[in-house]
Amino acid sequence: MDLYNTHVKLLAFDFLSLTPTRADPSCFQRKGLRLSRAESIGVVVTRELKPGKFLRFTIDDGTGCIPCVLWLNHLTSSYFSRRSPSSVRSIARTALQFASEIQLGVVARVRGRITGYRGTVQITVSDAALETDPNAQVLHWLDCVRLARRCYDKFSRIGA
Amino acid sequence: MDASTISAGALVRLQELVPSSPNFKQGASFRVIGKIQEYDLETAVAIIVDGDASSKVDTQYLNLNLRPGSLYQFIGELQIEPNNEGILKARVGRNVDGLDINLYHQTMQLVKQFQAEQADIRTF
Numbered sequence: 643m644d645l646y647n648t649h650v651k652l653l654a655f656d657f658l659s660l661t662p663t664r665a666d667p668s669c670f671q672r673k674g675l676r677l678s679r680a681e682s683i684g685v686v687v688t689r690e691l692k693p694g695k696f697l698r699f700t701i702d703d704g705t706g707c708i709p710c711v712l713w714l715n716h717l718t719s720s721y722f723s724r725r726s727p728s729s730v731r732s733i734a735r736t737a738l739q740f741a742s743e744i745q746l747g748v749v750a751r752v753r754g755r756i757t758g759y760r761g762t763v764q765i766t767v768s769d770a771a772l773e774t775d776p777n778a779q780v781l782h783w784l785d786c787v788r789l790a791r792r793c794y795d796k797f798s799r800i801g802a
Numbered sequence: 803m804d805a806s807t808i809s810a811g812a813l814v815r816l817q818e819l820v821p822s823s824p825n826f827k828q829g830a831s832f833r834v835i836g837k838i839q840e841y842d843l844e845t846a847v848a849i850i851v852d853g854d855a856s857s858k859v860d861t862q863y864l865n866l867n868l869r870p871g872s873l874y875q876f877i878g879e880l881q882i883e884p885n886n887e888g889i890l891k892a893r894v895g896r897n898v899d900g901l902d903i904n905l906y907h908q909t910m911q912l913v914k915q916f917q918a919e920q921a922d923i924r925t926f
Contacts, residue, residue: 687894748896776898
């Protein structure tokens with residue numbers, strides 16, 4: 643059993659310490675544990691929109707800043723050319739909705755693939771949601787600490 | 803601000819932002835929470851309180867309707883004024899009425915402890 647395809651909840655400082663594996667560019671390691679997806683919650687502190695291309699933003703959870711990218715090029719990218727036009731349009735609409743919600747100062751929960759960009763790790767966002775509950779960040783911190791101590795660290799030892 | 807250069811707002815209580823604290827550094831980034839005690843509409847400077855501690859927050863860059871008596875969270879940089887008083891130049895802020903403040907403070911300590919543990923493990 644592993645957590646390779648699981649969205650692991652990580653504090654930003656822990657996420658930023660992930661290292662890429664040499665054999666597989668889509669695979670990152672936390673103390674030897676193989677990971678490919680992550681979930682985080684934080685305050686949106688930077689936002690750079692390239693219409694029709696991408697939204698690049700940063701979330702700050704108090705332990706670090708995680709760079710995120712939300713692709714907005716679904717209707718022009720050849721990557722989606724084999725998929726049905728209606729589902730691509732639906733994905734593009736959803737991404738545009740996320741992009742309009744991600745504004746400076748909001749608290750966002752993001753999930754996506756862990757990817758490398760210019761030597762650092764980032765989240766390539768597959769879904770995002772605004773958190774309106776003021777306790778959401780605190781509950782996420784508690785989840786991250788509990789999961790790291792009771793789950794991720796144990797898997798690391800088993801896998802090592 | 804460029805994402806590659808932005809610093810995370812370190813988790814602190816207002817009691818830790820006094821001149822005698824090691825956190826009291828020009829330009830350091832912090833995340834603080836406090837209740838609005840006063841707000842000057844002309845200068846956009848708010849005074850927030852947490853227990854017996856208070857701090858000034860410059861909110862001129864925020865598009866927020868600040869209500870005295872409500873709880874707010876701010877992230878920004880500490881500026882030390884000539885009279886050695888600190889003011890947080892807020893980059894972002896939000897209303898957090900409904901936050902369980904005791905749970906927030908306890909969890910903040912837990913997160914710091916966890917960070918220190920992980921740093922020890924990684925340097926071992």
